[in-house]
Amino acid sequence: MxxxxxxxxxxNILLFLSILGPGIITANVDNxxxxxxxxxxxxxxxxYGLLWMMLPTMAALVVVQEMCARMGxxxxxxxxxxxxxxxxxxxxxxxMIALYLTNLGNTVSEFAGIAASLEIFGVSRFxxxxxxxxxxxxxxxxxxxxxxxKVFLFACLIYLAxxxxxxxxxxxxxxxxxxxxxxxxxxxxxxxxxxxxxVGTTIAPWMQFYQQATVVEKGxxxxxxxxxxxxVIVGCFLAIVVAFFIVxxxxxxxxxxxxxxxxxxxxAQALAPAAGPYATLLFAVGLFNASLFAACVLPLSxxxxxxxxxxxxxxxxxxFREAPQFFGLFTLSIxxxxxxxxxxxxxxxxxxxxxxxxNGAVLPAVLVLMLLIVNDRRIMGAFVNxxxxxxxxxFTVGVVTLLTLILTADAVxxxxxxxxxxKG
Amino acid sequence: xxxxxxxxxxxxxxGRPVIDKLGQPLGVLHDLSMxxxxxxxxxxxxxxxxxxxxxxxxxxxxxxxxxxxxxxxLERAPAEPFDPDxxxxxxxxxxxxxxxxxxxxxxxxxxVNDLKVEGCLDALCVTxxxxxxxxxxxxxxxxxxxxxxxxxxxxxxxxxEISWQFVQPLDDxxxxxxxxxxxxxxxxxxxxxxxxxxxxxxxxDAEKMLLSLxxxxxxxxxxxxxxxxxxxxxxxxxKERASDILEEMAPDEAADVLTELPDDEAQELLGLMDAEDAxxxxxxxxxxxxxxxxxxxxxxxxxxxxxxxxxxxxxxRSKALExxxxxxxxxxxEDQRPLGVASLREILGAPPQATLGEIMSQSIKAVHTDxxxxxxxxxxxxxxxxxxxxxxxxxxxxGVITADDMLSHSLRDSNxxxxxxxxxxx
Numbered sequence: 001m002x003x004x005x006x007x008x009x010x011x012n013i014l015l016f017l018s019i020l021g022p023g024i025i026t027a028n029v030d031n032x033x034x035x036x037x038x039x040x041x042x043x044x045x046x047x048y049g050l051l052w053m054m055l056p057t058m059a060a061l062v063v064v065q066e067m068c069a070r071m072g073x074x075x076x077x078x079x080x081x082x083x084x085x086x087x088x089x090x091x092x093x094x095x096m097i098a099l100y101l102t103n104l105g106n107t108v109s110e111f112a113g114i115a116a117s118l119e120i121f122g123v124s125r126f127x128x129x130x131x132x133x134x135x136x137x138x139x140x141x142x143x144x145x146x147x148x149x150k151v152f153l154f155a156c157l158i159y160l161a162x163x164x165x166x167x168x169x170x171x172x173x174x175x176x177x178x179x180x181x182x183x184x185x186x187x188x189x190x191x192x193x194x195x196x197x198x199v200g201t202t203i204a205p206w207m208q209f210y211q212q213a214t215v216v217e218k219g220x221x222x223x224x225x226x227x228x229x230x231x232v233i234v235g236c237f238l239a240i241v242v243a244f245f246i247v248x249x250x251x252x253x254x255x256x257x258x259x260x261x262x263x264x265x266x267x268a269q270a271l272a273p274a275a276g277p278y279a280t281l282l283f284a285v286g287l288f289n290a291s292l293f294a295a296c297v298l299p300l301s302x303x304x305x306x307x308x309x310x311x312x313x314x315x316x317x318x319x320f321r322e323a324p325q326f327f328g329l330f331t332l333s334i335x336x337x338x339x340x341x342x343x344x345x346x347x348x349x350x351x352x353x354x355x356x357x358x359n360g361a362v363l364p365a366v367l368v369l370m371l372l373i374v375n376d377r378r379i380m381g382a383f384v385n386x387x388x389x390x391x392x393x394x395f396t397v398g399v400v401t402l403l404t405l406i407l408t409a410d411a412v413x414x415x416x417x418x419x420x421x422x423k424g
Numbered sequence: 425x426x427x428x429x430x431x432x433x434x435x436x437x438x439g440r441p442v443i444d445k446l447g448q449p450l451g452v453l454h455d456l457s458m459x460x461x462x463x464x465x466x467x468x469x470x471x472x473x474x475x476x477x478x479x480x481x482x483x484x485x486x487x488x489x490x491x492x493x494x495x496x497x498l499e500r501a502p503a504e505p506f507d508p509d510x511x512x513x514x515x516x517x518x519x520x521x522x523x524x525x526x527x528x529x530x531x532x533x534x535x536v537n538d539l540k541v542e543g544c545l546d547a548l549c550v551t552x553x554x555x556x557x558x559x560x561x562x563x564x565x566x567x568x569x570x571x572x573x574x575x576x577x578x579x580x581x582x583x584x585e586i587s588w589q590f591v592q593p594l595d596d597x598x599x600x601x602x603x604x605x606x607x608x609x610x611x612x613x614x615x616x617x618x619x620x621x622x623x624x625x626x627x628x629d630a631e632k633m634l635l636s637l638x639x640x641x642x643x644x645x646x647x648x649x650x651x652x653x654x655x656x657x658x659x660x661x662x663k664e665r666a667s668d669i670l671e672e673m674a675p676d677e678a679a680d681v682l683t684e685l686p687d688d689e690a691q692e693l694l695g696l697m698d699a700e701d702a703x704x705x706x707x708x709x710x711x712x713x714x715x716x717x718x719x720x721x722x723x724x725x726x727x728x729x730x731x732x733x734x735x736x737x738x739x740x741r742s743k744a745l746e747x748x749x750x751x752x753x754x755x756x757x758e759d760q761r762p763l764g765v766a767s768l769r770e771i772l773g774a775p776p777q778a779t780l781g782e783i784m785s786q787s788i789k790a791v792h793t794d795x796x797x798x799x800x801x802x803x804x805x806x807x808x809x810x811x812x813x814x815x816x817x818x819x820x821x822x823g824v825i826t827a828d829d830m831l832s833h834s835l836r837d838s839n840x841x842x843x844x845x846x847x848x849x850x
Contacts, residue, residue, distance in 0.1 A: 075626055075628075076625075076626030076627035076628055076629070076630075077626045081524075081626075084522050084535065085522050085523060088517070088521065088522055088563075089521075089522055089537065089560065089563045089564060090563070090564060092522075093564055216626070219627060219653065219656045221627055221660065310535070310560065311524070311533075311534050311535025311536075311537065311555065311560075313530075313532055
């Protein structure tokens, strides 16, 4: 007891508060447009059916993010740095192409979120998307990201509306609790796709790069590592709590009422118990905030990782001539994503959802590389994974890969899933 | 073997088959081990991999070595089992390729895309590292494709080679870390460039790089960094060395860094510093942030009114290098209160025997230690000063704020933003 109290000294608490951040920020960016959409759809379509995935997903998320925080703290290098130094330029080059494509998909989904949220207010996407794209670009090149980040994080308090809505919708809590721990696996294409999408949106490939980069940027060293670990756990917990309540409130307010979700405005119904007539407004503001924030973070951070890995000049303070690849990469992401959304009648909800599936497919590759690095004694010294950690992470990789392979097979040969499913 | 003076890129050699005298395949070339030579490092052995087995073949066994085939005579020197963790073993692929190095000309960090080896006398020496786009394309086996694409834009794929003479590992014992240019090259760099490079390095390398510099250069670089980051580096350093570096810094810059450290740590460092330097820093530390007291420097010329212009010039000459502001001489009475101020120009222009009391201008514009930074800035702007004197509570002269410190303070927000963005912005 005395030892515990000693650990709780003022100095240690201050130290923890100063290190706090990377995990929580990553977790909040994680609940972006694609995240909100996927969780809403999961609740609206399958009720409480998918809640059981939350606990194992959180465990997997903690394991994965903890490894990144540890790699960042021990080596002081970003993930793409480590991939380049450990596996050479060939692997890095193709991983970076895959990462660029998935993050492009995610950025598209963020702009879809912007379009969808502003269309609720009656703003045409042909106005909102080009304007937001220009705003994002200017914010990156001319603005101060630090301030923007604080505003967005503060606005994330909107997520508190979901637990409130879930409580006010008066669900059967026994049912919710049961659904949260008893697995309910259904072998049909839609359900499995949804499972993969949930894993994909909760554990997205960009998050590992982002988490590690923020740990490195904060200058956290191996000595302060215990605090960074706590930060990761707190962050992952918060992310999953928010996700849990989005699913639960959508299940209670949409699925149980027998409603369907076709547009983003439909998904706002979930908040009706808490916000009443303002539900749509609240949903729109929340979605807009999350989308715009992630639309700033993703293109910019992707450009950083790629330039870091390839050894190209980077930094927003550089001129286009000094760092052409850097500026080219993020400008291209923003322009391409905005253009895709402006294709007439682009199915926004489907795009947001699909990008999560792509995430799920690229994730195993990144995880395998991470595991090889984190187990390399030359790089990590005494901080390599323990056997339990390795077992959990290899298991995660195995499960995600398996789910993805099944999904892909089903897309190529429709009916494949029925073939391998147990009858009944 | 009798090596020609042909040059190769490591990427073209790695992965090539290695055969013995009879033409039997021994495996593929997995890596090249190198050893420090007198002028340039040379290739000491081939690391050959066959299936899961790795062996090391000494260079003297090599008969034929080019980008198509590598033939060895194992009777001359047998293959040895390869120990990857052996002391002092430097491997080209593992330890050098893809690592970061400092490009001094461009003042930035780049990655080693490829390595150039050239035959010199009867050895094969490492002569240059390739950090350009062409090297990247070559490593990926896409040199022709990339060349074709850039040809469409009427451009050549850029070459960028850094001669090995400029490359030197940061740490002699460890091999697996970023390389950098030789230390004297680093010292020549502008402290601001050096600071930017250090802040982009992984923390252990940043520390090593800072340690490899002399105290003065390290202090200059530290002063150019964000205080938060400088504090972080300093607190991880050995205390003795950290205090030596602090001594080399201007007191106000040292104070900026020390404010970022926990109190006990800052006091410990101050205790290790030279008493006189420590006192100056301590004084500055006591003032609240953003007041004139926190911005001022306490190295300035304060001379008595009876001193002649000639004596004053002698004094300035003798102390010029250790004083930040030499343009103004403050004339103090016995109670340490300023009576007036004389500029260097006025002193130079005055007859040698004129006293400072006669030369000085009596209307002295000053602020107090607890004045705001903005008040001091207004004074600089209004009266066109190079520096504003700062008075303590009792009216004695405590320090001066120079116009350039003022400028960087008032530009700090935009500067900070810029520097922060220089590193990362997410």
